[in-house]
Amino acid sequence: MRKLGLLFMAMILVATLSACSSNSSGSSSGSSKEIVFWNPFTGPDGKNMKKMVDEYNKTDPEYKIKNISLKEGDMYTKIQTVVNSGENIPDLMIVHAERIKQYVDNEMLTSYDDYLSDYPEIKEENYMPEAWKIGDLDGSRYSVPLDIHSFVMYYNKDLVEKYAPGALDDNIITFDEIEAAGEKSQQDKITSLGVTWVKPNFLSLYAQNGGKLTENGIDPTIDNDQAKASFQKWIDLYESGVTNKDGEDPAQLFLQEKLIFYPEGIWMNNNLKDAKFEYGLTNAPQLTDDKSKMVNWSSSHQFVMFNSKDRSDEKSKGVVAFIDWIRDNSLEWAKAGQNPASLKILDDPEYQKMAQSFLLKDPEVQASLKIFDYKYNGYVSEELDAKGLDIIFGKIPVDKGLADIQKTLEDKIAKDASNK
Amino acid sequence: MEVPVKSMEPQPKPKPKIKPDNRKSVNWTPWVFITPHLLIFSVFFLVPIIYGIYISFTSWDLIGKADFVGLANYKEILFQKDSSFYTQFHNGFKNTFIFVILSVPGCIIVPLLLASALNAKPRFHKFFQSIFYMPTLFSISAVVIIWTLMFNVNQGPINNFLGESILWTSTQPYAWAAIVILTVWWCIGGNMIIYQAALNGVPRDLYEAASIDGANAVQKFFKITLPSIRGPILYTVVITTIAQFNVYGQPLMLTGGGPADSTRVLLMDIQQNAFGSGQPIAGIASAMAIILGLCIMVVTFIQFLLLRNKE
Numbered sequence: 001m002r003k004l005g006l007l008f009m010a011m012i013l014v015a016t017l018s019a020c021s022s023n024s025s026g027s028s029s030g031s032s033k034e035i036v037f038w039n040p041f042t043g044p045d046g047k048n049m050k051k052m053v054d055e056y057n058k059t060d061p062e063y064k065i066k067n068i069s070l071k072e073g074d075m076y077t078k079i080q081t082v083v084n085s086g087e088n089i090p091d092l093m094i095v096h097a098e099r100i101k102q103y104v105d106n107e108m109l110t111s112y113d114d115y116l117s118d119y120p121e122i123k124e125e126n127y128m129p130e131a132w133k134i135g136d137l138d139g140s141r142y143s144v145p146l147d148i149h150s151f152v153m154y155y156n157k158d159l160v161e162k163y164a165p166g167a168l169d170d171n172i173i174t175f176d177e178i179e180a181a182g183e184k185s186q187q188d189k190i191t192s193l194g195v196t197w198v199k200p201n202f203l204s205l206y207a208q209n210g211g212k213l214t215e216n217g218i219d220p221t222i223d224n225d226q227a228k229a230s231f232q233k234w235i236d237l238y239e240s241g242v243t244n245k246d247g248e249d250p251a252q253l254f255l256q257e258k259l260i261f262y263p264e265g266i267w268m269n270n271n272l273k274d275a276k277f278e279y280g281l282t283n284a285p286q287l288t289d290d291k292s293k294m295v296n297w298s299s300s301h302q303f304v305m306f307n308s309k310d311r312s313d314e315k316s317k318g319v320v321a322f323i324d325w326i327r328d329n330s331l332e333w334a335k336a337g338q339n340p341a342s343l344k345i346l347d348d349p350e351y352q353k354m355a356q357s358f359l360l361k362d363p364e365v366q367a368s369l370k371i372f373d374y375k376y377n378g379y380v381s382e383e384l385d386a387k388g389l390d391i392i393f394g395k396i397p398v399d400k401g402l403a404d405i406q407k408t409l410e411d412k413i414a415k416d417a418s419n420k
Numbered sequence: 421m422e423v424p425v426k427s428m429e430p431q432p433k434p435k436p437k438i439k440p441d442n443r444k445s446v447n448w449t450p451w452v453f454i455t456p457h458l459l460i461f462s463v464f465f466l467v468p469i470i471y472g473i474y475i476s477f478t479s480w481d482l483i484g485k486a487d488f489v490g491l492a493n494y495k496e497i498l499f500q501k502d503s504s505f506y507t508q509f510h511n512g513f514k515n516t517f518i519f520v521i522l523s524v525p526g527c528i529i530v531p532l533l534l535a536s537a538l539n540a541k542p543r544f545h546k547f548f549q550s551i552f553y554m555p556t557l558f559s560i561s562a563v564v565i566i567w568t569l570m571f572n573v574n575q576g577p578i579n580n581f582l583g584e585s586i587l588w589t590s591t592q593p594y595a596w597a598a599i600v601i602l603t604v605w606w607c608i609g610g611n612m613i614i615y616q617a618a619l620n621g622v623p624r625d626l627y628e629a630a631s632i633d634g635a636n637a638v639q640k641f642f643k644i645t646l647p648s649i650r651g652p653i654l655y656t657v658v659i660t661t662i663a664q665f666n667v668y669g670q671p672l673m674l675t676g677g678g679p680a681d682s683t684r685v686l687l688m689d690i691q692q693n694a695f696g697s698g699q700p701i702a703g704i705a706s707a708m709a710i711i712l713g714l715c716i717m718v719v720t721f722i723q724f725l726l727l728r729n730k731e
Binding site: 073076077080081083084102106108245246247248249252376377378379381382385386387389390393395396404407408410411412415416417418 | 482484
């Protein structure tokens with residue numbers, strides 16, 4: 001009996017050990033004819049991406065794509081670990097534009113330079129310039145854009161008709177127009193402007209005010225008059241009752257037809273489709289109606305290859321083949337509410353009818369899409385997310401808030417050895 | 421006088437030829453039983469801890485090479501007043517402490533009272549037991565979504581009931597109140613089950629004897645119930661304190677650390693420094709985590725001493 005027990009325990013032991021040693025993550029790039037593709041599309045857009053991958057695999061390419069969607073935070077943590085260990089590095093990955101500079105500075109990315117010659121259509125002229133230029137670093141191409149997604153503004157058509165007639169004739173809503181509408185609508189308990197995600201709202205306005213996140217690419221510049229003026233604008237709107245109150249959910253207000261202007265990302269369009277009223281999509285709020293001075297905060301999903309000893313040259317060419325196919329077939333991605341970076345989409349009549357297409361159709365509006373590709377954008381995001389609402393709602397004085405943000409950014413950046 | 425004869429008998433038994441040397445044979449049986457656990461413990465617990473301690477002595481972005489900097493990280497977060505990491509650590513630590521002090525009593529007393537009530541076996545006590553236990557089964561995200569709706573300024577049932585328009589999640593002291601209420605509600609089940617099991621083991625005749633002596637319910641509770649289940653209470657106090665020191669999800673999702681960082685707890689800073697959206701600052705994050713860990717150990721030790729000495 002005792003021997004039997006020992007045997008049993010020994011078996012468990014062996015099982016435990018073998019479980020530890022076996023490769024359980026399923027993301028090995030070892031298997032020869034498969035491209036492991038990591039992306040952060042776990043929401044509704046994940047279905048669109050999966051559909052595109054399936055379509056591509058149906059074309060019977062030499063290297064098929066294995067689609068792995070991971071939660072954004074997990075994906076960015078995990079990639080660091082696998083790159084460190086050198087094992088299970090994905091062959092292809094989608095990252096946000098703002099992160100690329102940092103990855104390149106840390107020598108983590110493989111350049112596409114050696115593989116692009118067979119795909120002449122992957123070139124500057126065929127892509128949205130703001131998204132394309134992100135991947136051009138130190139004279140090499142490190143990323144190819146999938147899309148450019150912007151933070152714009154939704155509006156309730158009936159309410160605009162009632163409180164801001166004519167304001168949309170030029171498709172630009174100024175802060176003054178929002179304020180004027182708010183003064184009228186307050187009497188009917190209708191809110192004019194929603195205080196939504198502070199980071200893009202603030203950065204759009206900051207850029208309109210001439211502010212920059214950095215002058216030399218490293219040191220942050222956020223404790224300045226432009227930043228103060230930008231926050232002050234939102235504070236004034238809040239204090240005069242033009243915006244929603246602290247604690248109110250602007251998304252709820254908009255759906256209940258109690259909010260006229262609702263700044264949000266174009267990717268939210270699918271969430272609003274059930275609205276029981278007519279709404280439209282326009283540029284983010286602007287200081288003036290001068291089109292050439294317009295700014296719409298944007299970011300971009302970009303295809304990158306992290307350095308991996310397991311990825312052969314042949315496979316890298318397979319990766320580029322997929323990227324080239326996406327360039328040619330990005331309508332499905334537009335259906336997710338996004339604006340594909342491949343300008344070929346502009347020829348598609350179906351895309352032309354989509355709400356978000358106004359950002360790409362007009363070259364002048366296209367030029368207003370701005371990606372804040374500061375190397376330390378991640379730190380800036382964290383600080384603005386942590387303090388932004390408190391500054392607007394008057395819980396942190398704007399001077400102190402900006403000084404604290406500046407100080408934290410400086411201290412965090414000082415820890416980065418890749419500058420030295 | 422048979423005893424000596426018997427004791428003589430075993431003498432021929434030793435046969436040195438079978439075991440050529442005098443080495444004690446090792447009994448492998450306990451090792452076989454303990455090894456799986458030991459292995460998992462080392463791989464997932466011991467090694468990471470030692471590694472974490474090592475990282476706390478370095479400056480590292482999790483990508484390049486880790487530079488050994490000695491105690492510099494600890495010095496910076498503990499003493500260097502002009503550093504943002506000093507501010508982060510002190511604010512985060514203070515808030516974590518506030519949370520522990522506010523929430524642990526609730527997480528002990530409320531389940532204890534509920535367990536005592538259920539122990540009286542009222543009607544439908546099984547049903548209520550399930551109801552009380554249920555929140556523990558929910559994930560923190562689900563719990564926070566429920567309570568975000570409950571605390572909503574305009575549509576929330578709590579403000580409607582009170583007839584007020586309190587900004588529960590973005591003004592103090594309501595933000596702490598909201599977090600503590602949510603936490604107590606969430607962790608009732610675990611402790612309650614332990615108390616129920618303990619209360620079942622308290623002999624009924626003690627209560628009967630007390631009744632005959634004229635003790636009332638309150639006296640019985642303090643003189644019989646509490647002393648009888650001191651062990652489980654000690655256990656839950658320690659476990660709950662450790663759990664609450666590791667608070668993260670509640671403030672992260674309910675208040676976002678606000679208003680003005682007043683509910684920003686240490687784990688939020690640790691997480692953001694190590695795995696935030698910017699370049700990782702792993703050395704500082706590790707040093708913060710190690711100090712938090714040490715602190716939990718010290719507090720646990722003190723609790724043990726205090727509760728044991730009462731005997």
